[in-house]
Amino acid sequence: MSRAPPRHRDHDDESSQNTTSRGRHPSGLGPFREILSRESAPVAEKNNVSGAAGLPSPVTRKSNVSSACTPCRRLKTKCDGRTPCSSCVSKGTEEACIYDVDNRRKGVLKRMLHDSQQETTQLQSILDYLRSANATSAAAVLSQIRQGLTTSELIRYIETLPAAGVPKESVGAEDLEGVHQHGCRDVPGPLEWTSVVQDQGILNHLVDLFFCWQYHQLPILSKPDFLDAMKAGDTRFCSPALVNAILAAGCSLYEPADPSAYPQGVKVLADQFMEEAERLIQEELVQGKYTLTSIQALAIMSMQDIAAGKETIMWFHLGLAVMMAINLALDNDASHDAAGTGESGRLTYWGLFIADRLAAFTLGRLPQMRTVGHPRKPQHPSIGESDIWVPMMNLTRESGFRRPENFAQVVSCQYELFEIVNDILSSFYHPGQDATTHDVNALYMRLLEWRNKQPTEMDPIPYAVPNIYHLRLLYHAAILILFRPYMQSTTEGLSVEPTLVCKEAASAILHIEAIYDQCYGLRFAPIYYLNYIYAAAFVYVTVLAEPQALKFFLQCMQYIKTMGKYYQRPAETAFHLMLSMLLKQDIKLPRSVRGELVGLVPLEPYEELFVDSIQRAYEDQALLASGLMSPGRPAQLGEMEQPMSSGTPGSLSFSDSRETPVEDFLVGELAFESGLLPDLLEDGTDDTLGRRW
Template sequence: MDPATRAIHPNPRRPGLLPLAPAPVGSSSRASVGAGSRGRRQVTAACEACRKRKSKCNAERPRCSLCVRHGTDCQYATAPAETHSQALKRKHSELQDRITPYEELFDFLKTKSDTESVEILRRIRSGADVGSVLRHAKDGDLLIQLSLAPESRRRYEFPYKAEMPASILLPDNLYLRSFVFETTFNDLPSLGSSHLSQQLQGSSDDRYLKPFHAAQIIDPNFSNVVVSKWTTVTSNDHLLRRLLTAYTYYQHPWTAAFHLKYFLDDMAAGRERFCSSLLVNAVLAAACHMCRDIPDRTKFWLPHTLAYQFSAEARRLWDIESRKSTSNLTTIQAAIVLSIVATTTAMDKVGTSYLSQAIAMAYNLNIFSATAGTDDEAVRKARAFTAWGLFCWQAWQGFYFGIPPLISHPPQYPLPDPRVDPQWYGEIWVRYPLSQTLFPINLSHVIRTNFDLRKLMNDIAGEVFVVGKPPNATAQKVLDLKSRLDAWFADLPETLAPTRVVLPDHLKIHLEYYGILISIMRFPVKLTPNLEVTWHNIIRYAEVRLETLLRLYYLRHSFECYDPLLMQYLMLLGDTTLEKLHNATEPEDLEALRSTLVLCAKGLYDQGHNYHIAVLVFRLMRDRMKENDFDLLRTHLFASSPPPTTASEIGTSEDDPPLMVKYVRAQWQVPIHTPDTGPTKRSLEYLVREYGMLSLDSEIAGQGGSSAEPGRPRP
């Protein structure tokens, strides 16, 4: 056979075979890999079943051909394209990463003081995971935060976008020229405020450099008082003093139900003139929501919790006191505090009952008169202080509940000028870690300014609100209210000026001003086209400054500590942002709005770790969010642990606590913009019950084949 014929028929005995097809592109490299293995494709790692059988595995995934043939389970101990040695190294590294936090925690327990070690153990026993415990130990809370990681400057980071939105960086935004903004964003353009940078250069004012919750109250009474003499719940005076300190930090400057110095002096001396077991237990019940290491502090319905036990003891003592024929000043003060507790647990209707009885007792004692019903100077001062505290708390409730006030006129006792008589109000001094400087919180100015604002809020509620009906206002009436509110704001003392505010209670005064301004401008009134433009500009002006203040509050102090007033304005800003997101189209606008929405929702979520009403409000906002925005929020809420995903997890985990709808007795008006809805349908009680019905409908629909996420009804 000639060479040409042999090339076509290489095997002359089998002339019927077809010529070989050309090899596929790239086959040469694969053939070379398999050289020396009889043409079998070389694999990086066999499945576990083939390794056990010592069979030749083709490493196909998810099941190799031999496992398919034998009907066996096909599992791989390696990742795709990973050898067994590489898998062992990876697993060793993963185990090392898991062990390292426990080793670090063990070192903390060995090296830290007894107080810090007990604090760490308490967190472990309360169920916190190792990552959470380490974060508290390193970056922490209260004094641990800065004593373990001392630094001269501290700020929190926004959860989604690190920068301030461009929409609030306006030249006329006065808060961008504030000390707190300068010390937080000193690397940003000064927007014409370089004089502040010069004033603050080299400043050692820790109030502008460190969060307020890192400071320590300096008062001998807090270290000497034996609180356990006044309660039967616990004899742990260390714990009781911490609770008392927390109340002084987070509640007293805002509500001022009693004169703090008289209360502490009598508690330390064992006198019952300005202190009583009822008042002490009421204060401790409220304070349980303010200590972040108190377990289950939001679950007020659980009998084993401290908040429940202090509340139960206070109610027992209240029943005894309320049956007496004579009224007592400390009983009135306790009623104010118990009303506050009821409000934060979404049971403000119960709180209103306490408040009504306290007002009746106050009239019996004649504490609203110019002499407060007594000739004793100390008693007159204590009574007048409580008269204003009682008046202001019912004014706050009337305005935010949308109802007429229970007390039409303020007390006749004239409030002293804090510049002339600051001692009438008292003072709280604090010291920050790594510093010997004592700072006042300017308590006299804070209380007097709040009292003046509550008086104005009481006037608004009395002039505008009618039970069960929308606000009775005209455009001219709204402008008149705005003028009176502006006059109050213009008269703020220098320590509370927009450029100087920094502490939470300072910032809240400004937050309330803009929040109230937005609320009255949203009263349903008839407007001409020109007035519509004016209304829009005023509301937009207030919204920009409200968001600026909330962001500055977060950067300096975070939203983790107890502050019920934050809930009001986080919901207000969040609701406004949801509405804007619905209409936004530009990508930059969408991202900025999502940044604000995530911040507001996270703030409500964080507040929900302190008191139950915030849990309800967070859930209302969360379930109005679009799916992609909700997923974005989850990445920031559950950054350290996986979110609940199954029906059994949702609504029962610590990250998604249950809604105790049956306990809700709340007439608080949720700040959502629904101009065509009456006040009844904006009450928290109505909205939560509607939410409960939607949740039930969602579960029923899910059982019938709906793809809705369990426990989360679509908005």
């Protein structure tokens, strides 16, 4: 027999048994009865007034208070929102019952709404541009999106691109002004000139980096002619090999916003551009073609070889460029007009002249390009108001630092300075010829005359154009190569005191590089800056006993360490050479400075350099080590002027051998006989020449 389910006691049953005592009508409303709040229940008992249907009048629920008065908020008591509130009335503080209207939450909401609407408008603008732009411009914008740019940055980037729907032929004067200021940002770009990367935005950015930071130190091509030719597909002033060489140079300054896009590093991308350029030049050589663009590409590639520490490959690229220039008779001024190259041919010749002399100056050799005559120097007409330089940092330009480029004026001074440098190299490195004091004095006077002709706008002030810094650094380095061999000698007949002149030049180099570092950072410094700061460090080592010399020496080494992040192999070479020279000359350093030299190369082989205390001056230790001073006898001034080594002037080699040309005091092929750099030229470890050529 089934049992009936138990009857659950309902809450309404319990409440209906005592409705009279609670003021409820006997009929009750079950679950539909009025639910009263605690505050309303007593009021219902006192005011038990029935309505028309015999039901109690509904009790109004108390509304929530959005804000309390100032006293209640301070005391954290309940406030009913009235004026005055019941709490203040009960306390007798009606006058203090003031409400502070708080609109902060409303302001935040309005601001959020405005930002959201603005972002929506920007996104709609980007979408509209992508719908109406051609495939090249749309690909460039898509590349920037993948780089992680914000909507505001994308809008600014789109503003730099040609207007959507405007044909290429309709580029006007306004666009040409942007070409001179910002490289290739207003032209179609190098997408059709390379097969390495098919990302228009990245390729444009690499070309911009080259023209912003590297073009001025090697003006071997006409930027307007190149950009116009790249836009129009003109192979007279633009070629795939030249574009790939420029892209490889731009990679040395490129820092991708998304490093994961290049898991093997940007260096691999630069190597791919270099390999593509070499392959294309090799094809031209097989066909027997010699073009201006190939010469320009090889000169630019030589700069990258120096930055990578590949001096042999650099020397080969420059030699090939010189051979092409001779075959094209670029040294004959009449040939330029006959061939129709005009100023572009002359610019190529003098750009190669600079590249060859700069490489020879860096490595301490005679230049390869030694022609009987020279064509006249090219004319560089000023572009006027559009001749503006704006520094490029990452993917943006710092428009607040707009400076007149003064390209024509700087290049003219550059030609004159390198002609003096060419004579310095011939005087010091020509086989069987030693520079006399008369030669040194004459060359020094030419340098001073060049310096005195420089206008004030060519001074390396903060935020100057980078080519001005490079020009002045080269000037001071030329003074060092003249007088450094005589710093501790008793040579008579010099018009100035060598040590004083060298210290002034080293101080100027350190000062200029400090300004450049503060303004733009050594990230955007060319490889030659490392050579100049190394030369300054060598001067401070020579006078290490003097006040502040150790401080300046350590500052130079810090700059070399910083540049080692971007030019690793040359910086490591500079460190090894400097520390080995100190070790060989038995020059000691305080152990307290060891930490400032840690980080670039292992210091374990050089532990003998660091001592806990230095009992005598640095020059006494050097003299003791060289045998020029007996123990216990103080150093005399005449002894201090004796040479530290018997090597060839301008060399860091301390050997007596004079059979081979001197190796330069700058970073390059130095001190091979000591075994410090057995693989610097990579003859036994790098078969690049055999594989590629």
